[in-house]
Amino acid sequence: MKNLQVIMIVWLALLVGGNKPLTAQEFAHINIGAVMVCEPEQALSTPPSFTEGECTTMNGRLVSPHKREVWFRTTVNITPAMVESTHPLGLFISAKASSRAWINGQLIGSNGTPAFSEADEIPGRMDAVFPIPTGLLKAGENAVTIHMSGHHGYLDLVSPIHFIGITAYSDPSDAILRDYMPSLLPLGILVLGALYFGVLAIRRREYGARLLVPLTALFSAGQLIAEVSRGLTPYTYPFHDIRLVLILAFAIATGASLFLHVLARFAPKPRAAIAGVSLLVYAAVLFLVDGFDPKSSMALFVPSLFAMLIAAYAATRGVKHAGGYAVALFLFCSLIIFAPTRFLDTYFYYCVAGLLMFLFAGEIRDHQRERRLRAREQARADKLQVILDESRERESxxxxxxxxxxxxxxxxxxxxxxxxxxxxxxxxxxxxxxxxxxxxxxxxxxxxxxxxxxxxxxxxxxxxxxxxxxxxxxxxxxxxxxxxxxxxxxxxxxxxxxxxxx
The missing domain is CATH 2.40.50.1020 (LytTr DNA-binding domain)
Structure with missing residues (x-):
């Protein structure tokens, strides 16, 4: 058994008194403190005996189904209110694996087909729910056996198992999509900003700092779409690795575009040397950080921090608008520091949309100023042309x-x-x-x-x-x-x- 850390995120809200209908927020948590884990040497069609000779007792957080087949048995404590509730219950498993589950010795369902070998495994959904037959659960402790395998996964994640618990039966995609629904507003801002300012920069043939602002918005929108895809379609678990890679790639592109925009606007020369050193440090940090969520956070934090320092230095030299950039980037970096785990889930897209709206306002201000300058220049040119025409008419x-x-x-x-x-x-x-x-x-x-x-x-x-x-x-x-x-x-x-x- 490899020593890999796996976090089972469990939400628990116990019902207090009365025979109330079970709501989606009322969970029975799976006991992961000490689980009996078996990794058989050959394919099994039924659960093993879980005797000490064949299996080991270990912390459930060290269990990983990546590129292997595992069986584990634990317990779940069910309240009388949950047993008596008329609302159907379900066992929810969100994991990068195929799975099959038993409660109190009875098979309740399969998500794909977990197997001993990759050839025999059929990949299951990333987010699955197994309906629990009425009367199967009893008040108090209930035995839960789960069979998992993750042969078709590409990445060995720190946390391949996201959640295991019992609550009111529903489609997992519905709950996930409800969590992502508030992100539609910043998505609209990002897409519209990317289109408007991108077309504006291309029409004016400005392919430098001005084009980097809509590119930042475009990459952020791509990251948001990759994030929300989990709630839009019930994909099988191998796609989860692709989704994570896309999220990280878009985060890197977003951070790099933001940094290069600020660099082009405010950095002193030689800018190429500053960009080279910064990008080397950026790559080193991403290489050293473990886990896709921390990497995605760092992919945004490090270039934003460098951009803030550049803008702050420019502000001390009296460069116009540099102070506003420094303050906006400082607030953005502070949110990542003080809420590193919740940042990507809760704050990220609103924070990025807010930061980009600040950048959009600056682009609009600069565009209007340039239009006024061009109008004045055109008026002077027109007046000069009239004077020249009048002179020619007098002479000839x-x-x-x-x-x-x-x-x-x-x-x-x-x-x-x-x-x-x-x-x-x-x-x-x-x-x-x-x-x-x-x-x-x-x-x-x-x-x-x-x-x-x-x-x-x-x-x-x-x-x-x-x-x-x-x-x-x-x-x-x-x-x-x-x-x-x-x-x-x-x-x-x-x-x-x-x-x-x-």
Whole structure:
């Protein structure tokens, strides 16, 4: 028998007085203090005799069915209220093994087929329940015999047996899924954040620190989906190893993405050296820590701690927003330290969602600031372009070919004050002469005119060299031209006109 530690997590809530219906929270715990364990040398079809010569008495926490067949016998104490309850009872076994169970010498069911060899074993469900026939249990101690094997498992876990107990009969997946239901809210936040900020970073071709934030959210969502899969589908126990590997892999990817994001934003140079040393320490910690839950916790704690230190150092140097990052990461690390065992089950996804919402808020703030900067730069560029166009028009005035009533003539664009759309025609206000009707649409006209002409209304193009003032009235805005004429300005276009004239 290998000296492997196996923890049987048992929840016990005893009924006090009265013949009450049994609830899902009322458990009869399996006695694991001292169990009789047999590891037969050949296949058995019935339970062994559990004599001292064939078996050993040992702490139930040292029992492991990984790559072997084991039989063990123990007792369970049943209260009179449980015996008298009309609610059906069940023996629940959550373990990385196939199993078969007897109570008081009577077989009550099989979960897969436990066997002496891998070829004969049929993998059972990770979370199984055996209905207990009415009248089989008695008040006081009851003998429980369990036959297990885990030949098809891949990983030798510290705790392959998660839970054994008797309570009200129900589908184990239902109870597991109820525990995971609150995680749907952070899952929505993680998925939406990953999609929105991922698309935003890709559209802007920002593949550095900005893309690492949605990647952190995406990996966290993947970890949550892998976690919740236990309640979504009643998988057989070999898949549990795959699920644990996926959870750990997503945790590593989440922690690494978070660290690299903070590194890219706040770390001093040489960043490659800092990243290399940090990742070596990270890998060493993960290698030394035993158990998948501790590894997953460390996969998040270590890079978050390093990221916090980088942000704190940047804050002391006066780097903008570094202090906020340091505080948020400090709170995140503190939750892992003070609740290391419950962190992954209870707090993790809400904590990660909260941390990422902080990062999302920073991304939105930076995005809005960059949009304002780009808008100001574009406004300056547009204004400069107008000045250049006006300069070119003064030095070398352009002409436009006008067709009206079968007559063709060329008019200098510098003499056109504005153009007014009139269906399939355009009315040109020309300096020093009567309006000219041109057989062309306003959009076609706009494409031919130089950059000194500005669209201020869906029906008007104005030559900016003729603009004297912009006036606001109760009915709207209008441009006052040097010719004394006025041109309306669309409310929708008014901000653009102001920028162009500013």
């Amino acid at each position: 005035p352009s002409n436009i070919k006008i067709t009206s009533a079968g007559k063709v003539e060329f008019i200098a664009t510098s003499d056109i004050a504005f153009c007014k759309g009139a269906g399939d025609y355009v009315e040109l206000a020309v300096k020093g002469r009567a309006p000219v009707l041109h057989s062309q649409s306003l959009s076609e006209m706009e494409a031919e005119l130089p950059g000194t002409f500005l669209r201020v209304h869906r029906s008007y193009l104005v030559n900016t060299t003729f603009i004297r003032a912009l006036e606001r009235e109760a009915s709207g805005a209008q441009l006052i031209l040097t010719t004394g004429e006025t041109v309306p300005v669309s409310r929708r276009i008014l901000p653009s006109v102001r920028k162009a004239l500013g």
